[in-house]
Amino acid sequence: MIIDLKKFMKEEKPRWAELEKLLDRMESNPDDKLDLATVQRFYYLYQRASSDLAKLSTFSFDRETKRHLESLVARSFGEIHETREKAHRLSPINWFFVTLPQTFRRQIKAFWVSLLITCLGVGLGTIAIIVDYDSKSVIMPFSHLQGAPSERVAKEETSVPDDKMPGGMATFSSYLMTHNIKVSIYTMALGMTYGIGTILMLFYNGIILGAVGADYILDGQAVFLFGWLLPHGSVEIPSILLAGQAGFMLAGALIGWKNKALTVRGRLREISSDLVTIVIGLAIFLVWAGIIESFFSQFHAPVLPYSLKIALGSIQLLLLILFLTFSGREKKTKEA
Amino acid sequence: MLKNTRNILTLTTPEGISFSFPLAGPVIRMFAWLIDIIVIVGILSIIGTVLSLAGFLGSDFLNAIFLIVFFAISFGYGMVFEWFMRGQTIGKRVMRIRVMDEQGLKLKFSQVAIRNLLRLVDIMPGLYLVGGVTSLVNSNSQRLGDIAASTVVIRYYRVSEPDFDQIVGGKFNSLREYPHLAARLRQKVSPREAGIALSSLMRRDSLEPDERVNLFGEIAQHFKTKVDFPQEAIDGISDEQYIRNVVDVLFRTRVGSVA
Incomplete structure (x- = not known):
């Protein structure tokens, strides 16, 4: 049996148009709340379109109309069966002070793994410099770190920061x-x-950090080291750790550390929002670190006393820890 | 429920209705990407020109702005377009492909962001080697970014309504002179065969003249084996007109019932 396609379309087209109009409305205004009657009508139109699609698939082979109906049914299906949390109206302040630290704490295990791998790298870098100083040229492929730290310190303290930055500070x-x-x-x-x-990225990063630290401390330049690194490093290094945290969240979802009951697809879906939150958060931190590194960290004594730089860097690190630990915590209500 | 058969992603709703999407392969996606690269270069050139006109701001400041804009556009282009154009960039729109959730649900910003962020790994070590190989071996043609974001890239076509009046309307149909044979034709022809006849008429203007004659000759030959109409019903009409009459019989059961 083949259906009378023209008659069928003439009867059904107004309903398809109505469904399409409703879909356009819902897709363009995600915050718009439909009243009960409209929701019921929408569900009716979806079922009717689904039934038309089934009829068309069985009794006709008109590809164009079928595709049109498929797209309508697919869009309606997405609206009806979407159970994930809907996107809210963007509130950057709430996102930064509540969502970001909450997400960090929710995924804290991945952060600990990230920190552990970096610490192992730092340990190896430190040992490598102590045991075999010549390995410095292999570990640190940066020309400005190849010389003796004391020579660099002497040079830095007599030069103007703007001169040594190609193109200028900005x-x-x-x-x-x-x-x-x-x-x-x-x-x-x-x-x-x-x-x-x-793991490789974090470990290598840790090795360089450990090697640089050991090199400067062994040469008696610990104060310069902390004065140079702390102002921007107190934000930059935690940001790299956050990137590691995001990486281990992905890896965890693939391996299935947390929830073996879900499929890989399900686990990846589960972490997607948290992953993006962490990445946007660390990008904001790194913008700040870039400004500090260029406009503050490069100024050394006598222009800026090391004590001031170390104090500001330490305060910044403390504030970051407090922010990630306590910001966005819900107050505990006293149980009756 | 989702199922993949030979580059077709089929989704089945809880109501038991299936709908399918043809998946976009690596080649068509590469062309879309190349178009996007051209667009990005164009945008950056315009911004570079505008910035060069603002020389009074100083080269340091302008270089800094350009570096940030370059970075933001390289990373943000895909995210912004795919989010605001429902899964499409300009290149994807030109190539008629679209990003969608692999379960047919609404595309979320986090999904768009993840698939674009993971592009960094997909393009490694160059020319999308990782992403290209992954999409070739993946049953849903997904690159790593798509796997992480639970998205697929589908092909879509412009959906136009069939214009029956233009194809069959208002013309004399010699086959209708034999209603019992016309009824038998409707009974013997499967929906798939009817669809092929209809599609050939819909697309006849896009065929070369020789191809058009050959195609309608083959299809007419096939339908003539279904029901044997008297010679006077088919004498003097071309194969294309014969198919036109067949489609009229198959898809319009009652002439004049709908205007």
């Missing part, structure tokens, strides 16, 4: 921001290698 600052964000996204994205890529 260019240097934006270079640092974009470069560090890119490296962080790599660290996160490499979580798709079941975490191996993320």
